[in-house]
Amino acid sequence: MARSSIIVIGASAGGVAALRSLAAALPNALSAPVLVVLHIGAYRSELPALLNAAGPLPAKHAEDGETIFPGHIYVAPPDRHMIVADGRLRLLRGPKENCARPAIDPLFRSVAESYGSDAVGVILTGNLNDGALGLFEIKRCGGVAIGQDPNDAAYPEMPRSAAEHVALDYCLPLAEMPELLVELVDRKGKVVVMPKTSSQLDGQEPEIINGQIFERPLTVTCPECGGALKKFEVGSIVKFGCHIGHSYTAEIMATAQFEEMEKVMRAAVRFLNERAEFCLQMAEHNGVAEPDASNDWHAASKQALDRAYKLRDLVEQEWLTPETSHRPVLAPDGSDRARFRG
Known part of the structure; x- marks a missing residue:
């Protein structure tokens, strides 16, 4: 072994x-x-x-x-x-x-x-x-x-x-x-390695990074209500709909999803800013009477602010938006001449 x-x-x-x-x-x-x-x-x-x-x-x-x-x-x-x-x-x-x-x-x-x-x-x-x-x-x-x-x-x-x-x-x-x-x-010797399962052999093995599994989501959810979305194809049009009745073409779905993602991330920036302010106020409250506690609150405030800056920078980076970059451009007469942006 x-x-x-x-x-x-x-x-x-x-x-x-x-x-x-x-x-x-x-x-x-x-x-x-x-x-x-x-x-x-x-x-x-x-x-x-x-x-x-x-x-x-x-x-x-x-x-x-x-x-x-x-x-x-x-x-x-x-x-x-x-x-x-x-x-x-x-x-x-x-x-x-x-x-x-x-x-x-x-x-x-x-x-x-x-x-x-x-x-x-x-x-x-x-x-x-x-x-x-x-x-x-x-x-x-x-x-x-x-x-x-x-x-x-x-x-x-x-x-x-x-x-x-x-x-x-x-x-x-x-x-x-x-x-x-x-x-x-x-002890030393030989170990027989178990073969991969069929799902791993056919490429369905989940990605593992630093010991954490990153599975594909089970479904895509509605940006409006959070319900599960079902994909439909009507001719060449791809659309998504939830059981509440919200429906989107693929392009509008991509835009709505991006807007919701940005809103959530900016809300997280706001919460981090508020945590930094709260911790700063607690540090000032403790002041010289409890210097160790005050230092801990100052450190927590700085950490929250640092992470707020990082998250804000991430939100404001350029994002890939294939839903707009490959959309046909209409000619002045309204016809689609198969020209594409980007």
Whole structure:
């Protein structure tokens, strides 16, 4: 089996006790980093301190952009997805996945993408099924997929889902995992990479950037009411209509969509400006009485203003508008002489 250069572990309900037990049995000379996601939401987490107290490996909350070192445990901090990109840890406040942030799947996907067969994924106790898709990606890319024996887990749903949807290499009690993980990171051999699925072979695989999936939207929505639009073709005319009754030709749809997008982005600029002003007022309120708090409010104000400037610059850039640049130009007599703008 190939030398596995990274271990990723996902857990939810019952995970604190399981992770402490695992950390207590890992050696201080472990030749791979250990990345951990526990479903904690936006709540304060003491997990690194608990893991430090439990075993010999140093544990800490991950920091954005830091380098990953063997023999260290990195824990996803509250309200941030943790992924691996270009050999470094990244923290993202992206959309929740499986109602969780941090979630297990983003980390596992990014590790599958970055490490391939040099990855070991582990799913421990927990409810529902976060982690199953990410573990599948690790397995598909040639990595090692491990699940806690559901009968051994305090909450068996998560490891059971992993076993149902992934061809696990190992399914075993928690007590047997430390020895297995040490063996995996020190052993060499051959790993058979799972073939891509049919949807991936026919070009339908979603784009993955920095561990995040960017799927094509399921539909296009109405700029007026937000309802789903259906595309029709009437002769050579393409039109879109929603069930409320709003309808657009393709060109008018493109213009209406662009105007709505610009309105939303300018509203975001306004909100950022207002946040900057609010934070500035709070900084002035704290003043010299609470200098640390005042500095934090000043920093938050500056951050909001910087982002407002960046977003405003983005809105005001030139945009490609094929709906107008390729529209026929009518002659003075009103006839279409197949001349095009642009």
